[in-house]
Every structure is written in C-alpha cells, then in structure tokens.
C-alpha cells in the first residue's frame with residue numbers, strides 16, 4: 001500500500017468513488033420506483049376526490065341557455081379539470097408537483113378523450129401510460145406476478161415486495177407465524193391447522209410446546225424450556241423450587257411459575273426463608289430473635305446487661321442493630337465522651353441523665 005504513488009492513488013480514489021455513486025444510484029432507483037408509484041397513487045386518489053367535490057358545481061353564474069350552447073358544460077369543461085389538477089398535490093410535496101407538471105398533458109388527454117373508455121384513472125395513468133405502477137399482485141419493470149401468484153400474493157400470508165409498483169423483487173415477507181419462500185410453512189411454536197399447495201393456516205402451539213402438531217399440551221413434539229413431559233406425554237411445568245439444591249441463593253426464596261420460576265429476597269430479619277416476610281424465616285438474622293414464629297428486632301439497649309458502658313454514653317436501638325452515642329452536651333474524643341466547651345452560661349445546662357435519647 002505504501003508504494004502507491006500520487007497518480008495511482010488518485011485513480012484508485014476516482015474508481016472507488018464511481019463505484020460508490022453507482023451503488024447508491026442503483027439502490028436509490030429501486031426505492032424511487034416504489035415511491036413514484038405511491039406518489040402516482042396519491043395523485044389519482046386526489047383526482048377522484050377533486051372529481052367528487054366539484055360534481056355539484058357549475059360556472060358560477062348560473063347556466064343560461066346561451067352558456068349551455070356556447071360553452072361546453074362545466075361537468076366536462078377544461079375549467080373543472082384545472083380546478084381538480086390544482087388540488088392534486090400539497091405545495092410542499094416536490095415529487096408530486098414534479099410528476100403532475102411533467103404529465104399535465106396526459107390529464108387533458110384522459111379528461112377529453114379517454115375517460116369514457118378508461119374510467120379507472122389510476123390504471124390508465126399510473127400503470128398503462130406513465131408506467132410507474134403495476135396491477136395489484138404484480139411487481140417490477142415488467143409487472144411480473146408476485147411469489148405465490150398475482151391473485152393471492154404470498155398465499156395471503158405475507159406481503160410481496162414491490163406489490164403494485166415497478167420496483168421490488170416480488171419476494172414475500174411473511175406475516176407472524178408463517179415462514180418459507182411461499183409463506184406456507186409455520187415458524188417454531190406454530191402448527192399447520194390447514195395446509196395444501198396454495199393454502200396454509202398456521203395456529204399458535206400451547207405455551208408449553210417448543211414445536212407441536214396440535215393446539216393442546218399433549219400435541220407437543222418437544223417441550224419448551226421450563227416444561228417437561230409427564231407420564232401422559234403432556235408437557236407440564238417443572239417445579240424448579242422443589243429441586244435440590246434450590247436454584248436460588250441462601251438469602252432468597254423460590255417462587256414457582258408456569259414455565260419458569262423466580263428468586264426473591266428474604267426479609268432482612270431472616271437468615272434463609274421459605275417465603276416473604278419475617279414470619280417465613282428458617283432462622284433469624286443476627287440482631288433478631290424468634291418471637292412466636294416471627295423474627296423481631298432485639299432491643300439491645302433494654303437488656304439487663306448494658307451494652308454501652310462508657311461514661312456519659314447512651315444506647316440507641318435500631319432495626320437489627322444498636323449504636324452507642326455520647327449524651328447531649330458531650331462529644332466523642334479519643335474514644336471517650338467529653339463535655340462540650342460551654343462559652344456562655346445563659347441557660348442551665350441540661351443534665352445528661354434527664355435526656356432520654358442521645359442526639360443522633
């Protein structure tokens with residue numbers, strides 16, 4: 001690579017740019033073919049709407065006998081056509097306005113000469129004249145039949161790529177549950193309730209089956225994970241919670257569900273548990289004691305043997321624990337509770353033994 005000289009590099013650069021531009025053009029062109037048909041469809045839809053909404057109008061002055069004779073009737077007039085054509089596109093839609101401008105003559109031709117013989121404007125204009133669309137069930141430049149045939153593309157179980165446009169490749173994107181080039185096969189978890197060469201109905205298996213040939217849990221070919229075959233060859237839920245060892249951690253309890261299980265945290269008063277709450281403990285966690293089957297906090301501060309033994313220290317009980325704090329008016333210094341400096345004696349200092357709690 002390092003030996004490539006300036007001119008060679010430039011050539012390489014040009015070649016790769018040309019290639020990229022071509023690649024972009026090809027994929028854009030394919031997309032353009034589909035969107036051109038969508039635009040044309042909108043135009044002809046709007047034409048039909050405009051045709052309906054102008055149906056009750058006339059020239060506005062009331063048709064006198066003279067007008068009737070001299071002018072063609074409003075119904076088939078150039079003025080009515082112009083009114084309809086004006087409403088074909090949103091002003092912001094570049095592609096629509098360009099298409100109408102480019103083919104304005106065709107609208108006149110159809111309006112004055114073809115309308116009676118070819119009343120379907122979409123068919124005459126989009127499909128047969130400017131050739132941006134194809135008849136339903138066909139696709140591509142030559143309007144070939146979609147996979148599965150133009151009558152029921154994808155056998156009614158999917159969408160044909162480019163259906164009704166001059167773009168696309170005619171291949172099927174199958175609806176949920178269906179599979180295969182022709183959308184006649186079923187995906188795993190679905191089975192063919194009806195199936196022949198041209199028709200297929202896929203129905204969802206029972207939730208216990210990975211694959212099946214019918215709708216119940218006895219029709220499974222293979223059970224899904226979390227399910228197992230019983231002696232009647234039906235797929236039934238595995239009770240993971242009865243397994244030894246338990247699939248959950250020591251501080252969790254197990255809950256069995258259909259097709260699965262879950263692990264949930266034990267109450268913090270428990271050391272191991274069989275369910276939620278402090279009454280489902282296997283043993284009590286440290287700091288808790290068994291009170292008639294429920295693990296409750298031990299009040300260390302009210303035990304006969306004091307736990308906070310230093311002078312001027314108070315015991316504060318907390319859930320599962322206790323703390324030793326210096327009494328009001330004292331602070332901790334080098335592990336001892338010493339009296340706070342009292343700069344001004346404006347009040348009688350609170351005696352520590354009358355204060356029920358230390359300041360937290």
Ligand SMILES: [Ca+2]
Nearest residue numbers: 238257259260
């Ligand atoms: Ca289970």
